Amino acid sequence: MKKAAKITGIGGYVPTRVIKNTDLEKMLDTTDEWIQQRTGIVERHWATDDQGTSDLAVEAAKIAIQNAKIDVKQIDLIVVATSSPDMDLPGCASFVQAKLGLPGVPYFDIRQACSGFIYGVSLANQYLSSGVYKCALVVGAEIQSKALDKTPNGKGTSIIFADGAGAVILQATDVKDETKDPHILTTKLHADGAGAAELCIQAPGCGLGAERITHEMIDAGKIYPQMNGRLVFTHAVTKMPEVLGEALTEAKLTLSEVDMHFFHQANVRINQKICEDMGIPLERAHTTIQKFGNTTAATIPLGMYDAYQAGKLKNGMTISMVAFGAGFTWASALVRY
Numbered sequence: 001m002k003k004a005a006k007i008t009g010i011g012g013y014v015p016t017r018v019i020k021n022t023d024l025e026k027m028l029d030t031t032d033e034w035i036q037q038r039t040g041i042v043e044r045h046w047a048t049d050d051q052g053t054s055d056l057a058v059e060a061a062k063i064a065i066q067n068a069k070i071d072v073k074q075i076d077l078i079v080v081a082t083s084s085p086d087m088d089l090p091g092c093a094s095f096v097q098a099k100l101g102l103p104g105v106p107y108f109d110i111r112q113a114c115s116g117f118i119y120g121v122s123l124a125n126q127y128l129s130s131g132v133y134k135c136a137l138v139v140g141a142e143i144q145s146k147a148l149d150k151t152p153n154g155k156g157t158s159i160i161f162a163d164g165a166g167a168v169i170l171q172a173t174d175v176k177d178e179t180k181d182p183h184i185l186t187t188k189l190h191a192d193g194a195g196a197a198e199l200c201i202q203a204p205g206c207g208l209g210a211e212r213i214t215h216e217m218i219d220a221g222k223i224y225p226q227m228n229g230r231l232v233f234t235h236a237v238t239k240m241p242e243v244l245g246e247a248l249t250e251a252k253l254t255l256s257e258v259d260m261h262f263f264h265q266a267n268v269r270i271n272q273k274i275c276e277d278m279g280i281p282l283e284r285a286h287t288t289i290q291k292f293g294n295t296t297a298a299t300i301p302l303g304m305y306d307a308y309q310a311g312k313l314k315n316g317m318t319i320s321m322v323a324f325g326a327g328f329t330w331a332s333a334l335v336r337y
């Protein structure tokens with residue numbers, strides 16, 4: 001019998017404020033047609049002024065807790081993946097922990113951008129499989145909208161990034177039959193720091209000079225995401241298939257045995273290219289970019305919650321999670337749900 005972790009609850013949340021492509025047209029000097037053709041995005045959600053990233057995380061977490069039919073007090077580990085925390089210090093998970101009323105429970109903030117949720121699942125899986133903890137909350141949550149350049153200078157990035165949160169409850173389990181019992185089959189994590197400058201937000205930060213933030217940095221737009229979109233695109237379509245392949249090999253599974261894929265949603269053309277190259281039927285890749293945009297670390301759990309709500313994600317299914325993003329980081333997981 002093998003000790004492992006299984007997903008027992010999924011939750012998701014998006015703010016109620018919907019921003020359509022047409023809302024961005026004037027602001028960014030773009031068009032609905034360009035955004036739809038080049039990214040697949042139709043609309044996305046932006047947080048209201050009074051919402052912080054931890055608020056979104058808590059909404060998603062509460063649904064996941066209810067869905068897992070556990071008492072919140074059973075949670076003994078919290079992992080929050082985000083690139084847009086409430087504050088630089090302390091970590092976002094500290095606010096999530098306090099809002100859930102879990103004093104004493106340890107937490108981690110994960111900073112691996114779009115791959116952050118899979119990194120978080122991998123971390124929690126190690127703790128649960130080794131018996132250190134029994135019940136983990138893993139959240140991906142972002143408020144990107146408050147850090148976007150909402151002028152024509154930002155048209156290359158502000159069209160894709162958006163807000164939302166997704167969460168899972170992972171519980172320790174004894175796996176009797178590895179071919180049937182729900183559990184995390186494997187996770188694969190990679191990174192290449194040489195790509196750091198290709199997708200980054202430089203300020204505030206201690207790598208720029210004498211001060212973390214100056215008026216000059218603000219005026220120069222260093223507080224906004226800088227992205228070499230084409231380069232990130234070409235890396236994503238190479239690294240995502242590679243890391244999915246690695247996970248399949250390790251789990252001794254073939255692609256046809258994976259019922260549903262949860263690919264990071266940065267651009268619908270990235271995922272179409274991956275499906276085409278790998279021979280994955282498009283309907284097996286759950287797509288949410290048209291309505292949620294790119295919610296970075298929240299994308300994969302939010303997508304899972306969307307599929308769960310639609311009745312598409314069912315117990316017993318084998319699913320994949322695959323992401324590529326800033327860092328560069330890329331990662332995959334195979335899960336029997």
Ligand code: UT7
Pocket residue numbers: 028029030031034035038039114155156157159160228229230232233236265266267270294296324325326
């Ligand atoms: O989640 C983190 C990982 N991120 C990603 O995976 C993002 C991957 N990259 C992408 O999805 C795409 O690169 C973008 C959607 C961000 C950009 O699309 P692109 O096809 O790579 O456009 P581009 O940046 O190469 O720009 C092509 C043209 C340029 O005009 P010229 O120089 O050819 O005249 C841009 O100025 O399109 C122009 N352009 C726009 N036009 C209207 C760029 N953004 C826009 C826009 N509206 N929003």
